[in-house]
Amino acid sequence: MSYLSSLTTPLNISLGLKNAGDIITQVLPIVHFSVNEQCVEYKECSKFRKFTDAGKPVFHIEYPDSAGQKLREDVRSRYCGTGDEGKKGDTEGFSTVLKKMDLDGWVEYCDGTVEVTEVSGSGGKE
Template sequence: MRARRAARRTRPKSAAAITVLILSAMLAGCTSVPRTTSAGRWQPKPGSDWQWQLSGRLDPTVDVPVYDIDGFEHDARAVADLHRRGRKVICYVSTGAWEEFRPDAGKFPASILGKGNGWPGERWLDIRRRDLLGPLMESRIEMCAKKGFDAVEPDNMDGYRNRTGFSLTGADQLRYNRLIARIAHRHGLAVGLKNDLDQIPQLEADFDFAVNEQCAQYDECADLTPFIEADKAVFHVEYEVPVARFCPESTRLRLSSLLKKYDLGTWRRSCVASPSAE
């Protein structure tokens, strides 16, 4: 498995950083019950503990109710094994950037590939071309569904704030992000809004949870409150801030917060005291 790059991938050098559910019987005496939406999708609640592992050999033994893993690099057996262990499983895929190392890389027309996004082998996508990107992303998300994942974490969802090589607007981003949400829902999957803090007020209703990187480091965690107020989980990671500095505020805000190393391997420190989401 290739090493996952560090955070702030979609808003480098800017004030906003980049960055389910549970249900297991807990240590503190209360038990949580899996929630689904009226449409039958999984709905992770605030406070759900989780593991985010995008590099190294998958360790399925972390005692948390939610795992977020790479959708291409893990097969249905890995997902089924996590399910047997009582985990819900989120499928990481990039929806806003082309990756030369993915098996479907050759299906992306050169005309929609923009500037590099700062990571080797990756280029921004022209999200205005929903006619071309829609079928490609449908295939990726369908892959997640066929492997048995419960949800999707679509990455690189705020290209309009970056130098992509295209004249992207906030309206372009809203239309594209909503397209991704509709595709995920069509396949019965929950979907998370990755970063894109500035558009949370417009997009919260379209997404089932949020994923955020480094909101504590950049003093932005309160921007995620609309998800919490809607009873939706916020899966949050820091890389450079000690847990003693960000966990008290994360707990107050009811975020599902971790300290991770930049490679997003197995190592983690959690602010969540127990796996209960209730």
């Protein structure tokens, strides 16, 4: 196989954008999804709406101060876009999870379900 023909062979990979809301317009035609952290916190979720409008997923993560215990409904609704403070609909269609900033195995979903996944420490040591 020549080098030139390898350039036309499908690679079966997806390209995503992490945060970087200011370049969405330029890269939207070539990326397949967005990973966004804290668009509610920084009031920039509307920028990422371009992905869902184009039929592309937004994987959205927020880090509430009270994360690590089951969140109150008003806290969860703020980040999930279902309450007044979260501007109803801002994150509609996003795949949202709520995590602790230290990124352990704790996660809460917008439906209130909490899961804890066992994680190992750095370097594979427990």
